[in-house]
Amino acid sequence: MTLTGNINLLKAQIPVLKKAYLDEQGEANQLKEALKEKSQTVRKYEQEVDSLTFRNQQLSKRVVFLQEELEATEISNKKKKGKGSEPSTPDRGGAAHNGSLNVFNEELQGKIEENALLHKQLQEVSTQFDIHVRQLQAQLKAAEESKGQHEEVIHAAQQRAKEQIDKLQEEKAMLEVKVQTLETDLKDFRGRYEKAEQNLNEVEKNLHSRLVVATKTIQEKLPFIDTKIKELNGFNLPTHDRRHQLRAKELITQGTNLVGELIQGLSNFFTYTEQRSKIYPNDGVTEPISPLNINFCKYLHENMIYLRPVEQSLRKFADNLQDDSLTILETASELQDFAKHFTHMVVYMNKLLPYYISR
Numbered sequence: 395m396t397l398t399g400n401i402n403l404l405k406a407q408i409p410v411l412k413k414a415y416l417d418e419q420g421e422a423n424q425l426k427e428a429l430k431e432k433s434q435t436v437r438k439y440e441q442e443v444d445s446l447t448f449r450n451q452q453l454s455k456r457v458v459f460l461q462e463e464l465e466a467t468e469i470s471n472k473k474k475k476g477k478g479s480e481p482s483t484p485d486r487g488g489a490a491h492n493g494s495l496n497v498f499n500e501e502l503q504g505k506i507e508e509n510a511l512l513h514k515q516l517q518e519v520s521t522q523f524d525i526h527v528r529q530l531q532a533q534l535k536a537a538e539e540s541k542g543q544h545e546e547v548i549h550a551a552q553q554r555a556k557e558q559i560d561k562l563q564e565e566k567a568m569l570e571v572k573v574q575t576l577e578t579d580l581k582d583f584r585g586r587y588e589k590a591e592q593n594l595n596e597v598e599k600n601l602h603s604r605l606v607v608a609t610k611t612i613q614e615k616l617p618f619i620d621t622k623i624k625e626l627n628g629f630n631l632p633t634h635d636r637r638h639q640l641r642a643k644e645l646i647t648q649g650t651n652l653v654g655e656l657i658q659g660l661s662n663f664f665t666y667t668e669q670r671s672k673i674y675p676n677d678g679v680t681e682p683i684s685p686l687n688i689n690f691c692k693y694l695h696e697n698m699i700y701l702r703p704v705e706q707s708l709r710k711f712a713d714n715l716q717d718d719s720l721t722i723l724e725t726a727s728e729l730q731d732f733a734k735h736f737t738h739m740v741v742y743m744n745k746l747l748p749y750y751i752s753r
Contacts, residue, residue: 436523
């Protein structure tokens, strides 16, 4: 189960636990209210008992007083009977007194019975009250125990939820830092992308402008060339560019001068080599010149036969160039002589190469 699922489960359990806690708390409050009402009832009964006790004491005093009065009356009657008969008037007074005593006795008997009944009712009420109080106390104790258990469960759930929330907040902070880093990288990449896109647009514009120039140049200045059909290829009219012609003439002149210097250097080198070969050994006195050395000197002596035509053919080509003519490979037919003499010179130098190696 994922962390979010655990948190959702804990959040779902918290309202249930709170509801159970509130129900237990309400039940405990109801029990307290019932206990309070019973306490009020007990106090009421106690007040009634006190009132009955007070009345009982009064009645007891009244009974004692009446009993004392009755005893005094009986004693006086006995004394009177011992003296003899009395007149009729005292007899009537005694009869009246006896009637009042009977009334008091009946009233006393009723009060005693009423007092006994009240004592019995009070005892029954006290017994029921004690039983009910014990029941309420047991229920209150059970409710308090259940309340304590629910509070422990709620506290544990709240503690776990707090730990999970702290952990989630920490992960949230880490994710926020990571998001900020990614946003910074994204911003950097976006800037680089915009810069690259701008450079690409500039390159595209540059290439487009160059393509336009190249297309225009091709359309305006390049000749129609179709080498597959000789009949059509003969109708090609090459374009003339004076700047190109002057530049080509300048390059050919520089090349002619360099070739002349090359030919002069090679001629000097071959002549010097021939002289060195003839004076070694010392004027040929110590030992005769070998046939190989003789042939080598012979070939070296012939160097101008191969070198001079190269310079002359190229210089002739350079002298024949004109400013108002187009110089390209198709029109520079005199270069064929230069190429032929240059090939002969290369063959001549390859012929000398084995002699250099053998020495």
